[in-house]
Amino acid sequence: xxxxxxxxxxxxxxxxxxxxxxxxxxxxxxxxxxxxxxxxxxxxxxxxxxxxxxxxxxxxxxxxxxxxxxxxxxxxxxxxxxxxxxxxxxxxxxxxxxxxxxxxxxxxxxxxxxxxxxxxxxxxxxxxxxxxxxxxxxxxxxxxxxxxxxxxxxxxxxxxxxxxxxxxxxxxxxxxxxxxxxxxxxxxxxxxxxxxxxxxxxxxxxxxxxxxxxxxxxxxxxxxxxxxxx
Numbered sequence: 121x122x123x124x125x126x127x128x129x130x131x132x133x134x135x136x137x138x139x140x141x142x143x144x145x146x147x148x149x150x151x152x153x154x155x156x157x158x159x160x161x162x163x164x165x166x167x168x169x170x171x172x173x174x175x176x177x178x179x180x181x182x183x184x185x186x187x188x189x190x191x192x193x194x195x196x197x198x199x200x201x202x203x204x205x206x207x208x209x210x211x212x213x214x215x216x217x218x219x220x221x222x223x224x225x226x227x228x229x230x231x232x233x234x235x236x237x238x239x240x241x242x243x244x245x246x247x248x249x250x251x252x253x254x255x256x257x258x259x260x261x262x263x264x265x266x267x268x269x270x271x272x273x274x275x276x277x278x279x280x281x282x283x284x285x286x287x288x289x290x291x292x293x294x295x296x297x298x299x300x301x302x303x304x305x306x307x308x309x310x311x312x313x314x315x316x317x318x319x320x321x322x323x324x325x326x327x328x329x330x331x332x333x334x335x336x337x338x339x340x341x342x343x344x345x346x347x348x349x350x
Contacts (some may be wrong), residue, residue: 121314121332124158125190126324136176136230142304142326148244148300158326161302164178164280166242172197172230174254177312184223186268189244189284190215191343193306195236201226203254206283209238213268214257214286218278220250239343244267250336253267253278259286261339264295270348285344289336296333301346303327 126140129323133139144161160166170196180201191196196210202224209215209244217224230236255278257314258263266276271285277310287295289308297303303312309322321334 121312121317121319121330122328123183123312123319123321124326126326127136129154129156133170135179137170137172137178139168139170139234141168143302148242153276158302158328161282161300161345162301163244163246163280164196164241164284164345165244166240167304167326168240168242169237171235171237173226174233174235175230177229180225180227180284181221182225183217183219184217185221185245185248187245187268187278187280188217188219189243190228191239191241191242191286191306193237193239195230195232197236197238197272198231200229200269201251204256207254207256210264212258214259214268216255216268216278218245220245220252221248222250222252224252239304241284241343241345243280245278246280252279253315257286259288262290263288263290279309281348283346283348287342287344288333289334289340289342291321291336291338294335295344296331297329297346298331299347300343301329301332303329303334303345304343306343307343308336308338310334310338310340
């Protein structure tokens with residue numbers, strides 16, 4: 121088990137937001153990868169924990185051949201661009217945008233006079249040249265919701281060998297992981313155990329585990345990244 125703490129990393133940002141970058145995979149970022157960030161897992165290559173300034177925005181920008189997963193932790197954003205223009209995303213919502221070979225442009229804006237918080241993840245698509253697409257999810261409490269990946273039902277999630285799930289646990293609930301897994305806590309705290317090792321973990325901790333278990337002390341939310349068939 122390895123734990124990377126968000127607040128141990130430098131605070132960066134661009135345009136109208138600040139962010140901590142926790143995952144910058146070498147296959148995408150190469151020599152530009154920050155030395156203290158984590159590698160990804162399978163096709164998962166990037167994770168940033170961002171806070172938009174009041175009325176802040178990213179500015180319109182393009183993506184190609186990347187899948188962009190946005191998890192709204194606090195506050196809300198307004199979305200504009202070539203996919204689902206005018207769509208809103210508020211606390212607890214998740215949007216997934218597949219750029220494919222067609223590509224898309226978008227701008228994410230904080231409409232409020234206070235900071236918000238959004239986690240952005242990137243995954244490489246399984247094949248190049250796909251059509252652009254958009255999906256929206258509202259994960260429930262006391263459950264694990266797949267928002268990306270797998271091959272069992274492509275009408276529900278975009279296909280990939282990488283799976284991304286949102287785990288919302290009540291106090292004293294637990295979730296186990298088989299195989300190599302990345303777990304990023306976005307709310308709450310608890311105990312993470314692997315074999316004989318046990319560590320206290322909290323919001324902002326990224327855990328890389330091989331067959332571990334998370335036990336929530338309070339209501340806790342986490343993003344889980346794993347490979348298909350695990």
